[in-house]
Amino acid sequence: MEELIRYGEKLFDEIEIAVYRNRDVGIHIELNEVSTSAVRQRTVTIVRGIKDKRLGLAIIDSEDKDEIRRAIDEAYKMAKLNNKDEKWKTLPKPGKYKKPPKFDKALKEVSSDYFVELAKRGIELSLEKDKNLIVAGGGGGAEWIESLILNSHGVEISQEGGGAYFYLGFIGRKESLVTPMIFDVDARRNLNLDVENIVENLAQKVKWAYKVEKSRTEEAKVIVEPYALASLLHFALFPAFSGEKLIKQTTPLANKVGEQVFNELLTIYDDPFHELSLKPVIADDEGVPTRKNALIENGTFKGFLWDNYWANVYGTESTGNGIRNSSTGGISIGMHSVVIKNGKESLEELIADIEHGYLVNGFQGAHSSNPDNGNFAVVANPAYLIENGEIKGSTVFMMSGNVYELLKNIYAVSKEQKVVPFYGTTISPSMAFENVRIAGK
Amino acid sequence: MEELIRYGEKLFDEIEIAVYRNRDVGIHIELNEVSTSAVRQRTVTIVRGIKDKRLGLAIIDSEDKDEIRRAIDEAYKMAKLNNKDEKWKTLPKPGKYKKPPKFDKALKEVSSDYFVELAKRGIELSLEKDKNLIVAGGGGGAEWIESLILNSHGVEISQEGGGAYFYLGFIGRKESLVTPMIFDVDARRNLNLDVENIVENLAQKVKWAYKVEKSRTEEAKVIVEPYALASLLHFALFPAFSGEKLIKQTTPLANKVGEQVFNELLTIYDDPFHELSLKPVIADDEGVPTRKNALIENGTFKGFLWDNYWANVYGTESTGNGIRNSSTGGISIGMHSVVIKNGKESLEELIADIEHGYLVNGFQGAHSSNPDNGNFAVVANPAYLIENGEIKGSTVFMMSGNVYELLKNIYAVSKEQKVVPFYGTTISPSMAFENVRIAGK
Numbered sequence: 001m002e003e004l005i006r007y008g009e010k011l012f013d014e015i016e017i018a019v020y021r022n023r024d025v026g027i028h029i030e031l032n033e034v035s036t037s038a039v040r041q042r043t044v045t046i047v048r049g050i051k052d053k054r055l056g057l058a059i060i061d062s063e064d065k066d067e068i069r070r071a072i073d074e075a076y077k078m079a080k081l082n083n084k085d086e087k088w089k090t091l092p093k094p095g096k097y098k099k100p101p102k103f104d105k106a107l108k109e110v111s112s113d114y115f116v117e118l119a120k121r122g123i124e125l126s127l128e129k130d131k132n133l134i135v136a137g138g139g140g141g142a143e144w145i146e147s148l149i150l151n152s153h154g155v156e157i158s159q160e161g162g163g164a165y166f167y168l169g170f171i172g173r174k175e176s177l178v179t180p181m182i183f184d185v186d187a188r189r190n191l192n193l194d195v196e197n198i199v200e201n202l203a204q205k206v207k208w209a210y211k212v213e214k215s216r217t218e219e220a221k222v223i224v225e226p227y228a229l230a231s232l233l234h235f236a237l238f239p240a241f242s243g244e245k246l247i248k249q250t251t252p253l254a255n256k257v258g259e260q261v262f263n264e265l266l267t268i269y270d271d272p273f274h275e276l277s278l279k280p281v282i283a284d285d286e287g288v289p290t291r292k293n294a295l296i297e298n299g300t301f302k303g304f305l306w307d308n309y310w311a312n313v314y315g316t317e318s319t320g321n322g323i324r325n326s327s328t329g330g331i332s333i334g335m336h337s338v339v340i341k342n343g344k345e346s347l348e349e350l351i352a353d354i355e356h357g358y359l360v361n362g363f364q365g366a367h368s369s370n371p372d373n374g375n376f377a378v379v380a381n382p383a384y385l386i387e388n389g390e391i392k393g394s395t396v397f398m399m400s401g402n403v404y405e406l407l408k409n410i411y412a413v414s415k416e417q418k419v420v421p422f423y424g425t426t427i428s429p430s431m432a433f434e435n436v437r438i439a440g441k
Numbered sequence: 442m443e444e445l446i447r448y449g450e451k452l453f454d455e456i457e458i459a460v461y462r463n464r465d466v467g468i469h470i471e472l473n474e475v476s477t478s479a480v481r482q483r484t485v486t487i488v489r490g491i492k493d494k495r496l497g498l499a500i501i502d503s504e505d506k507d508e509i510r511r512a513i514d515e516a517y518k519m520a521k522l523n524n525k526d527e528k529w530k531t532l533p534k535p536g537k538y539k540k541p542p543k544f545d546k547a548l549k550e551v552s553s554d555y556f557v558e559l560a561k562r563g564i565e566l567s568l569e570k571d572k573n574l575i576v577a578g579g580g581g582g583a584e585w586i587e588s589l590i591l592n593s594h595g596v597e598i599s600q601e602g603g604g605a606y607f608y609l610g611f612i613g614r615k616e617s618l619v620t621p622m623i624f625d626v627d628a629r630r631n632l633n634l635d636v637e638n639i640v641e642n643l644a645q646k647v648k649w650a651y652k653v654e655k656s657r658t659e660e661a662k663v664i665v666e667p668y669a670l671a672s673l674l675h676f677a678l679f680p681a682f683s684g685e686k687l688i689k690q691t692t693p694l695a696n697k698v699g700e701q702v703f704n705e706l707l708t709i710y711d712d713p714f715h716e717l718s719l720k721p722v723i724a725d726d727e728g729v730p731t732r733k734n735a736l737i738e739n740g741t742f743k744g745f746l747w748d749n750y751w752a753n754v755y756g757t758e759s760t761g762n763g764i765r766n767s768s769t770g771g772i773s774i775g776m777h778s779v780v781i782k783n784g785k786e787s788l789e790e791l792i793a794d795i796e797h798g799y800l801v802n803g804f805q806g807a808h809s810s811n812p813d814n815g816n817f818a819v820v821a822n823p824a825y826l827i828e829n830g831e832i833k834g835s836t837v838f839m840m841s842g843n844v845y846e847l848l849k850n851i852y853a854v855s856k857e858q859k860v861v862p863f864y865g866t867t868i869s870p871s872m873a874f875e876n877v878r879i880a881g882k
Contacts, residue, residue: 028769033523036769037515038500039508042483058553059479067480074478074553081561082474112499112515120522328469328477364809 001150004068009152011076012049012056014091016151018285018324019045019063023108026141027115029168032127032134034119037112038141046329047071053088054079059329089312094154095289098273100161101280104190107162108144114191115140115166122168122195129203130172132210136181137169140193147285155287163278165421166193172206179209179394180382182361183227187278187421205361205382211393213385215440221357221411222380222399222436223350226418229340230426231366232376236403239371241270241295242333243304247314250372252404256301263410264299267341270321276417277337278425285324286331293319307333335424342429343413350412350432352389358438359384359391363399374403380438398439409433442591445509450593452517453490453497455532457592459726459765460486460504464549467582468556470609473568473575475560478553479582487770488512494529495520500770530753535595536730539714541602542721545631548603549585555632556581556607563609563636570644571613573651577622578610581634588726596728604719606862607634613647620650620835621823623802624668628719628862646802646823652834654826656881662798662852663821663840663877664791667859670781671867672807673817677844680812682711682736683774684747688755691813693845697742704851705740708782711762717858718778719866726765727772734760748774776865783870784854791853791873793830799879800825800832804840815844821879839880850874 001017008015024040045068047058056079058071123135144162149155167185171178182205184198224232245251253261271292272280281290286308294302306314307322310333323334351359361382369376377400385392414430442458449456465481486509488499497520499512564576585603590596608626612619623646625639665673686692694702712733713721722731727749735743747755748763751774764775792800802823810817818841826833855871 027519028771030771033496034519035496035771036498036500037512037519038770039502039512039515040500041502055474055476057477059477059481061480061482071478071480074480077554078468078475078478078557081557113518116519116522329479330469330471330476365806368805 001148004065004072005150005152007069008047008049008072011072012051012079014152015047015049015072016091016149016286017045017047017068019043019148021146023144024141025110025112025115026139027112027119029119029123029135029138031136032123034116037116039112044326045071046324047075048329049075049079050088050091051076051079053084053086054082055085055088056082057329087313091151091153092155092286092288092308092318097157097282097289100159100282101273103161106191107142107164110142110191118166118193118195122166122199125196125199126168126170126203129199130206132172132174133203133206134171134173135168136171138167140166142191149283149285149287151287157283157287159281159283161280163187163189164191164193166195166198168198168202170202170206172210174210177210177212179206182206182209182382185421187419188276189278208384208391209382209394213393213395215358215385215395215397215438217438217440219435219437221354221432221434222438223347223357223359223430223432225359225361225430226420226428228360228363228380229431230420230423230428231363232369232378232403234423234426235366236369236371236374236376238335238338240374241305243306243314244310244333246304247310252374253301257303259301260299261301261404262296262299262407265343265410265413266296266299266407268296269294269339270305270335270337271339272336274337274339274427276419276427278419278421279336281336284320284322286318286322288318288320288322290320290336293321305333305335307331338424338426340426340428341413342415342417344415345412347414347416347430350414350430351386351391354386355388357386358395358397359386369403376400376403396441398441399436401437406433406436409435442589445506445513446591446593448510449488449490449513452513453492453520455593456488456490456513457532457590457727458486458488458509460484460589462587464585465582466551466553466556467580468553468560470560470564470576470579472577473564475557478557480553485767486512487765488516489770490516490520491529491532492517492520494525494527495523496526496529497523498770528754532592532594533596533727533729533749533759538598538723538730541600541723544602547632548583548605551583551632559607559634559636563607563640566637566640567609567611567644570640571647573613573615574644574647575612575614576609577612579608581607583632590724590726590728592728598724598728600722600724602721604628604630605632605634607636607639609639609643611643611647613651615651618651618653620647623647623650623823626862628860630719649825649832650823650835654834654836656799656826656836656838656879658879658881660876660878662795662873662875663879664788664798664800664871664873666800666802666871667861667869669801669804669821670872671861671864671869672804673810673819673844675864675867676807677810677812677815677817679776679779681815682746684745684755685751685774687745688751693815694742698744700742701740702742702845703737703740703848706784706851706854707737707740707848709737710735710780711746711776711778712780713777715778715780715868717860717868719860719862720777722777725761725763727759727763729759729761729763731761731777734762746774746776748772779865779867781867781869782854783856783858785856786853788855788857788871791855791871792827792832795827796829798827799836799838800827810844817841817844837882839882840877842878847874847877850876
């Protein structure tokens, strides 16, 4: 790769080459059966070059040297045609990286057979548990990624790592009643996936859902479980941490650093080094060393996240949050492993303490939230009615409001945390809110 | 490949091997600049084998013979573990194919330079047209696909073909007003993409959007343009044509063959041979010959679509609508090129004829429609208010109802048709509806 950097330097003032090798093995589950066994392999190379503040970017599905050379030529043609970006400063300089984390190397070699067996066991356990169940969907697999980031300033960092996941989606049928599909997932940096626990959780939730209860239009206590919480915050809140949005004045958090914006029960980090993190990267996609970034500590907003470009524009340092878009190759500000701090009570205790309220497993429509002001409108489904400290049955309701208001009304946080491997990775507890306005259905 | 079929026959009663080679070249546009040049190449092989009515399926990113052999072994292991599918009959037998369609072979060789030039021209034209415009997004490219479907009953069909597309997304800014992002696209089986026309259309729409008008809660005439119509029908209506849903009794069209279900102005075919079709395949993904299937003719429902499996279950013939899911490798019933028949009047005339009503460019939330009953709830945006035959400005409103009711209220169809290359391909006119209940915002 060195000689390709040298080749690129003849054309560009600065050049970066990034190579990603992905291996995915896994299986899909449909209607109580394993439906597909898959081994997917993909290599992508991205060339980013800058000439006279003009940017050229090329992406190819190969790491063949001749093809990378052609991609450099393509990027150069593009750079010549583009306008100057007067805001451009420089690609990152080399930094000091932490020691690479440990991975279970079995993740790299595991075959899909392993997940076929896991799936069979999961399906058997499920049907033993409740004969009215259908394992409507699911899947399991392992991913292994090797990456190499090089640039003409001397950045040269290679990393490898992986993770495994297993999930099931249950539908229950009793007489004429069909429950909504209810999901649970386990994801970790080794192969010890806890199928039993998934089945246990889901069987309980489906059992609850065999009874359907009405929801009212009211202000009530609502416990939001990890998936639902992660999806809502991912769309309504997390984009507001972006330094780009600070510069563009499209974040409600502008001028709020050091201020108590949220309830003191809320603490959020972006921490790739958390023990549950699925991507414990020591460098971001531009080769900048990663670190644990405090975002919210006891309700106080601590600061923004930066990639190299926007940090340079603002006159600060990258926080190691340059994330590459795998379809366009472009870099933007993103998060590695969001960690929402847990609390003291068990989810069971939180439920037991509620006289009248709701438990939310999933939100639909979170993606339509507006992070520029925090407004959201979602449908809570699957959701459950709580009466006198007990789940009474499943229900559905609308919840609309503003995430900044909502996050002032936290009154408890569960001690259990779950790894939510969608929308990047979020490590999240359940969170209990009071005075939540809901519209029954 | 023949010897791999022979190898598979030693393990399975029947076996199918499908190979897809994809080449994509193209560029992305962001904020008045070309942001990425991309050349993506991918090969996928899917093995489907059946032993004692037990199905095994394996998918790999390769066409290497040794790897395909390993995939056959994987599929076999899976088949042994799975339960018998008593409904399983057989893989398809060979059929008689039409003559392959003609393609512009330039699609196969074109480099991303071509689209860089197109993009530069598009951006220049746009900014000349209206200096308040931002070309916020866009892209262009060409795709070339080579496929080979083989099975142990003698099916052996190879096809190749491709298409090109170009799209732009405009945002207009005037004083404090920022318009919503407005898209237009051209897609065809050759490289003669009409950039001028896209810019012309979009500039007009942005101009209309510089004025914002209130929408009322009322019953009104609404003209729905091709993208909006395609997205709504794709989610709320088209799944109802599936033979699988007939068998499972989850389509409102069960027992309706030959009945006048819709307004007589509605005619819909699935026609891969239509001159504007982007995928004029002569065989589906199981190697069954494709054909023009009538779905609705002058409002009368004509019949269901079938893949090989569900046709066998129902005791009928596949209509050539077996479509492979590129992520799981599984086959399900889908459409190739939906053609909604055009009418007699120009869109301009349709607008001129409305005293008070609306024009809808896009729907948000169409994916949450329920095809089992046709219920939908969408937000019309971008949308425009029409008064006295003229566009008065942009507006936003909610539209919720039932697609079967809506499609009774067609009163005119435009003569212009557009190729909508999302959600498969839909070739669609604009459609004018009366007595549409809308909720203003």
